[in-house]
Amino acid sequence: MSKVQTIANYTKEKAEKLNIKKYDIYGSTVEQTSVQVFQGEPKQVKASQKSSVIVRVWNDDNQIGVTSTTDVDAKGIEAALKTAYEASHFGVKENIPDFSEKAKSPLPEVKVELGQQTPxxxxxxxxxxxxxxxxxxxxxxxxxxxxxxxEQEIERFYLNSEGALxxxxxxxxxxxxxxxxxxxxxxxxxxxxxxxxxxxxxxxxxxxxxxxxxxxxxHLNYQPIKSGKYRVVFSPEAFLSLLGAFSNLYNAQSILDKQSLSIPESLGEKIASPLLSVSDNALHPANISGETFDGEGTPTQNLPLIVEGVLTNFLHSSVTAKRMNAQPTGNASIGAKVSISPNFFHVFRGQQPSQTYNLEEAENVILIDDVQALHAGVNSLQGSFSLPFDGWLINKGEKTSIEAATVAGDFLDLLKSIIFVEEEAEITPSGVCPRIWVDSLSITGQ
CATH class of the missing domain: 3.30.2290.10 (PmbA/TldD superfamily)
Structure with a gap:
């Protein structure tokens, strides 16, 4: 019998004892070993094991209570069920979370390679x-x-009172x-x-x-740069940083909370150059830490967000899907509130470009390698950004490091100003993406 089946069995037993009819549990355990060094000596060696379990209980009035615990034995689960049930009497009475309708759907089949811990x-x-x-x-x-x-080893599980496992x-x-x-x-x-x-x-x-x-x-032989408008090429990491910073654009919860650049009627609108397509693909082969289900037990998937410049889908939890007459997408995390986040971006070319560009021939183009201070330089509700960056001025393949500068603009304008999406993509921790060429952005130098 698997570990999660054992947990499910004694959870059912304890729930019946407490007269609890509806519940679900999401849990994860992370074992990690990490090392750092400095000037030829070990600086830090850490080994840790962390467990996190979220227990949700619905009472007879369908109000929900939520609690967390680190104990997944029978005694710990019983205490969590009892606490969550008591909290349910103070739960919300509108837009109450429910089980995902896909919590028992078949999971996608993916090839998983498990490594061994190293001393x-x-x-x-x-x-x-x-x-x-x-x-x-x-x-x-x-x-x-x-x-x-x-090195990390992660175990995750989800179960509910309707038999999802x-x-x-x-x-x-x-x-x-x-x-x-x-x-x-x-x-x-x-x-x-x-x-x-x-x-x-x-x-x-x-x-x-x-x-x-x-x-x-x-970056050694750096030079100052004059302020002005420049054609800009974003590295994969830099473009994905912006895509993540403005994720309210396709986050259904942000849209319902009116904290987004989109509204429910935005689906089908052209928001970017037809050269650009973006998917949220937790199942991409390059996603080493990919997950096959989210915090609600919904299977993850390859979800098109922008197809040839057109906003095609929103990221949904079971709560937002119900409110917007859609399907949960496998992007939810449960807790005191159900939240939504992207899994793994896949950015690729949409329509074929009428003109191609390359850095070996480009003149006076800025290549942005990394944007910084996203927490302070992004106004996600207005769509604006002003960010310091590391990068180079490119002239016919010759790279000159830029001493210090910031890039500023409007994210929606940036998307519509894309003039070229390179074919060759790079793998980063947050997604797969090629370099992205934008016609003109404001650069402030020294």
Whole structure:
């Protein structure tokens, strides 16, 4: 008998004892080992096991109570059921959450590769070698202040009183590297990279090292830039950062709360260049930490959000789906309130472009590698942004690092100003995306 089946059995027993007829439980356990180093010595070694369980109970008046616990044994579940039932008498009486109508639908079949845990000493050894190689890669690289290798094993489950039963396991390993430079008479510069894989043997440490060195060195000979309007090319990571910052555009809960750039009638509207298509695809093969069901037990899927510039779908929970006469999409998290978030973006070319562009021939184009201060520089309700960035001025393939600058604009205008979506995509932690060319944006230099 599986672990989740055992939990389901004694949960049913305890619920009957408490005369509770309707309930559901979502839980996860994360085991993680992580290491950091500094100047040839281990800086931090952490091993942790964290459990989180959300229990929801409906009373006879259909009001809902929610509680959380870290105990998944019979005694812990009984206490959580009792607490949630008591809380239900103070629950909301409008737009009450319910079970997802897809909580018992078949889950998508995905190939899962599980790795084995590595002793911390081996993780430290690998990271110390990478740090030493970075410090010797170029005379200007003075330190690697931010670095780490970690391994995680995640178990998730969902069950409810109507017989829904879900469980899955995942493992993955990550590495991040971030260097800083010291040169006389010059400001410190930096560069970094991040990689993820199902297991440590599959982790591309060499690629992470090379990207970190290349980015760091490319920023050494920086120059100031004049303020003005420039044609801009967003790196995959930079464009996905903006796409995530303005996710209220297709978040059904934000739309119902009137905290969105969209309204319910926005579906079918042209909001971007026909060159652009975007999906939320938790099942993409590149999504190492992909999940097959959400916090409500709804199967995840490949959901088109923007198709050739047209807003096609919203992200839904069971609550928003009911209110908007739609279907839950597998993007919900349960708690005191059901929330919605994207899983894994897949950005790709929509219509074929009438004209192509490349950085080897482009003149006076800005390549934005990374945008910063998203928490302060984005007004998601107005659609505006003003963000400092790392990047280069490109002239016929020659890259000159920009000393300091910000990019500003309106996100909806940006989407409509896309003039080219490159064909080759890159894998990032938040999605798969190619470089995106935008006709004109305001750049403020020194």
């Amino acid at each position: 911390p000493a081996e993780l430290i050894e690998k990271l110390l070698k990478v740090e030493d190689d970075l410090l010797n890669a170029h005379s200007a690289i003075a330190s690697v202040p931010y670095n780490g290798i970690s 879900r469980e899955e396991n995942r493992t993955y390993a990550t590495i991040y590297l971030y260097t800083t430079t010291e040169q006389e008479g010059k400001k410190p510069r930096s560069g970094g990279s991040y990689k993820i894989a199902p297991s440590l043997p599959k982790l591309d440490i060499d690629s992470c090292f090379q990207e970190t060195v290349t980015k760091t060195i490319s």
